[in-house]
Amino acid sequence: MADMNGFVVAAYIVMWVGLIGYGVRLHRVFREARRRLDDMSREGRKT
Amino acid sequence: MSHAMPLEAERLSNAIAKERSIEWLGAIALLAVIGAQLAGVLNSPPDRDMGHLQKIMYVHVPSAWNAFVAFFVVAIASLLYLWKGKEQYDLVAASAAEVGTLFTGLTLVLGSIWGRPTWGVWWTWDPRLTSTAVLFLIFVGYLALRSFVEDADRRAQWSAAVGLLGALNVPIVYMSVKWWRTLHQMQSNPSTVDPEYVVGLRTNGIAVLLLLIYFIVKRYRAARMERLSEHLAESAALEGRRA
Numbered sequence: 001m002a003d004m005n006g007f008v009v010a011a012y013i014v015m016w017v018g019l020i021g022y023g024v025r026l027h028r029v030f031r032e033a034r035r036r037l038d039d040m041s042r043e044g045r046k047t
Numbered sequence: 048m049s050h051a052m053p054l055e056a057e058r059l060s061n062a063i064a065k066e067r068s069i070e071w072l073g074a075i076a077l078l079a080v081i082g083a084q085l086a087g088v089l090n091s092p093p094d095r096d097m098g099h100l101q102k103i104m105y106v107h108v109p110s111a112w113n114a115f116v117a118f119f120v121v122a123i124a125s126l127l128y129l130w131k132g133k134e135q136y137d138l139v140a141a142s143a144a145e146v147g148t149l150f151t152g153l154t155l156v157l158g159s160i161w162g163r164p165t166w167g168v169w170w171t172w173d174p175r176l177t178s179t180a181v182l183f184l185i186f187v188g189y190l191a192l193r194s195f196v197e198d199a200d201r202r203a204q205w206s207a208a209v210g211l212l213g214a215l216n217v218p219i220v221y222m223s224v225k226w227w228r229t230l231h232q233m234q235s236n237p238s239t240v241d242p243e244y245v246v247g248l249r250t251n252g253i254a255v256l257l258l259l260i261y262f263i264v265k266r267y268r269a270a271r272m273e274r275l276s277e278h279l280a281e282s283a284a285l286e287g288r289r290a
Contacts, residue, residue: 003164004098004099004100004164005099007100007103007160007161007163007164008099008100008102008103010160011102011103011106011107011157011160011161012084012088012106014153014156014157014160015106015110015153015157018149018152018153018156019080019258022146022149022262023073023262026262026265026266026269029266029269030265030268030269030272033269033270033272033273033276034269034272036272036273036276037060037063037272037275037276037279040276040279040280040283041057041060041279043283
C-alpha cells in the first residue's frame with residue numbers, strides 16, 4: 001500500500017508542478033508583453 | 048527613430064492600461080483548487096479495488112474535462128474567426144489552445160501514473176490513450192504552426208483550420224471508451240462513479256475550471272498586447288521606409 005501512496009503523491013506533485021510552472025511562465029509572458037507595449041507607446045508619443 | 052502611434056493602436060493601448068486586473072480570479076481559483084483537492088484527499092474513502100489510487104481521479108479527470116472545455120473554446124473562436132475575420136477571435140483560440148495543451152499533457156502524465164500500478168504498464172496503445180495522445184500532438188502542432196508562420200493573416204487562417212480539426216477529435220476521445228474495446232474505464236459521470244466520489248470530482252472540476260478561465264483570459268490579454276506591439280512595429284517600419 002505504501003507503494004500505491006507514492007503514485008498518488010507523485011500525481012499531485014506533477015499536477016502542481018504543471019500548474020505553477022505554467023502560471024509562472026504566463027506571468028513572465030504577460031510582463032514582457034506589457035513592457036514591450038509600454039516601450040513602443042512611449043516611443044510613439046515622442047512624435 | 049521615432050514614429051507616430053496610430054490612433055487606433057493608441058486607443059487600444061490606453062484601454063488595455065485601464066483594464067482591471069484579474070489577479071483576484073487567479074487567487075480565488077488557486078484557493079479553490081487547494082481546498083477541493085484537500086477535501087477530496089481527506090474525505091473520500093479508499094476504493095474497494097484501487098485503494099488510495101482512486102484519489103488520482105481528482106487531478107486526472109478535472110484536467111481532462113477542462114482540456115475539453117479549452118478545445119471547445121478553440122473550436123468556437125476558430126469558427127468565429129473564419130466567419131467574421133476579427134483578430135480577437137484568433138487570439139482567443141490561440142490562448143485557449145495553449146492552456147488546453149497544458150491540461151491534455153497533464154491528463155496524459157497523470158493517467159500514466161495511475162496506469163502503472165493499476166494496469167502494470169505506464170503506457171498502452173488503448174483507444175482512449177491513443178486518441179488523447181493524438182489530440183495532444185495536434186495542438187502541439189497548432190502551437191508550433193503559430194510560431195513558424197510570420198504573416199498574421201495567414202497564421203490566423205491556418206490556425207483556425209487546424210484548431211477546428213483538432214477540436215473535432217474531442218468527441219472521438221470522449222466516445223472512444225464506448226466505441227472500441229478499451230482498458231480505460233467508462234466516462235466519469237454520476238452513473239459510472241461511486242456516489243461517495245461524485246461531489247469531490249465535481250468540486251475539483253469546477254475549481255480547475257476557474258483556473259482554466261484565469262489562464263485563458265490572462266494569456267489572451269498578453270497575446271493582445273503582443274499583437275499590438277507587432278502592429279506598432281510594422282507601422283514604425285513603414286514610416287521609416289517612407290521617410
